[in-house]
Amino acid sequence: MVKLMDLCDYAPVYIRSIAPYQPGKPISELARELGLNEADIVKLASNENPLGISPKAAAAIPAAIGELARYPDGSGYELKQALGSKLGVTASSIVLGNGSNDVLEMAARAFLAPGLKAVYAQHAFAVYPLATQACGAIGVEVPARDYGHDLAGMLRAIDQDTRVVFIANPNNPTGTFVAPGEMHAFLRQVPAGVLVVLDEAYQEYLPAELRADSVAWLSEFPNLVITRTFSKIYGLAGLRLGYALAHERVADLMNRVRQPFNANSIALVAAVAALNDEAFIQRSRDVNFEGMAYLTEGFKRLELTYIPSQGNFISVRVGDGAEVFRRLLKRGVIVRPIAGYGLPQHLRVTIGMPTENERLLRALEDSLHE
Ligand SMILES: *Cc1c(COP(=O)(O)O)cnc(C)c1O
Secondary structure, three states: OOOHHHHHHOOOHHHHOOOOOOOOOOHHHHHHHHOOOHHHOEEOOOOOOOOOOOHHHHHHHHHHHOOOOOOOOOOOHHHHHHHHHHHOOOHHHEEEEOOHHHHHHHHHHHHOOOOOEEEEEOOOOOHHHHHHHHOOOEEEEEOOEOOEOOHHHHHHHOOOOEEEEEEEOOOOOOOOOOOHHHHHHHHHHOOOOOEEEEEOOOHHHOOHHHOOOHHHHHHHOOOEEEEEEOOOOOOOHHHOOEEEEEOHHHHHHHHHOOOOOOOOHHHHHHHHHHHOOHHHHHHHHHHHHHHHHHHHHHHHHOOOOEEOOOOOEEEEEOOOHHHHHHHHHHOOEEOEEEHHHOEEEEEEEEOOOHHHHHHHHHHHHHHHHO
C-alpha cells in the first residue's frame, strides 16, 4: 500500500511549493479568542464595503431563494445583458467568475503552462503569483518604484516565454495608481502575443478625474483583459462574483476553463440589482473619500508615513507590522499585516465607517505607546 506521504510526493513540485493565501482574520475567530462580542470587534482587514450590501441587491435576493433547487443560469444571461448595456460591450466579451479571483485564474490557465512566464510587480496582489504557480509557470516579479508599478521595468522583463502580465490599478495592498495616459502608452508597447490582465477591482472608487475609459481600450488591444468585481464597492464580497471583459476570442478561451456553474444564482440576481444602485455607489464613494481624509490626517498626527492610496484601503508604516497587528487585535481591531507582500513595516487598513476609523486610530495610538 502507498503511504499518504508518498502519494503527495507525486503532486507536481510547483503545487507542493505554493504558499497558501492568507485571508483576513474573521470577526468570529477573534471574538472566540478574546471572549468578546462580535459587535465589539472592528474588522478593517479585507477591503469590504463598510456600508454593507447594496439595499437594492438585498431587496432582490429573497425572490431568488425559491429557485435555489435549480442550477444557476450557466451563461449568466441577465447579468451579461446588464453589464453589456452599462459598459457598452457584447455579452460574448464578458466572462463571469466566482469572484474576480476566479477570472484571474481562468486567464492564467488559458494562457500559462510549465515553462511559460507571467510578469507582475513587487507588492502586487497575491493572487497573481498563486495563479501563475498553480499552472507550473514561472512568475517574474519586477521591483516596484515608489511602491507602485514600474511599467518600463515590466516591459523590459517581457521575453519570448512571457504570455501574461498582471497589473492591478489601483494596486492592492499599496493603493498606488498608474495614470490612464501611462497605462495606454504601456499597452501600445506590449507585444501582441502577451496578454495584459488589468485588474480594476477598485476602479469604482477612483475620483472622476482619474477614471479612464479603459473599456474603450479593449477594441484597440485584443490582448487586453479587464477584470472587475462585485466584492468591493458593490458590497457583495460574500456572494463571490466578478467578471472579465476581453476580446471575444479571448473570452471564449477563458470560458473553456471555467466551471459551468461558477456564478451562483443569488449572486447573479444581486449583482444585477447592485449594478444600477447608483445612490449606494455614490454613498460608498463619499464614505471612502471622507474616511480616507480622516485616517490620513490621523496618521500625520501620529507621525506615521503612509502610501497615498486610490483604493478603499491604505497602507501605513508602523515599524514592526506583526507586533502592532497583535497589539491591535488585543484591542479588538483587525487589520491586515502585509509582510507577505514584502512590506513587513506596514499594515493595510480598510477605510471603515467614521466610528470604526476612530476606533482604529485610538487603538493604533495606544498600540504604538504600549
Ligand atoms: C479584492 C481584490 C479582488 C477581488 O477579489 P474577488 O475575488 O472579486 O472578491 C481582485 N483584485 C484585487 C487587486 C483585489 O484587491
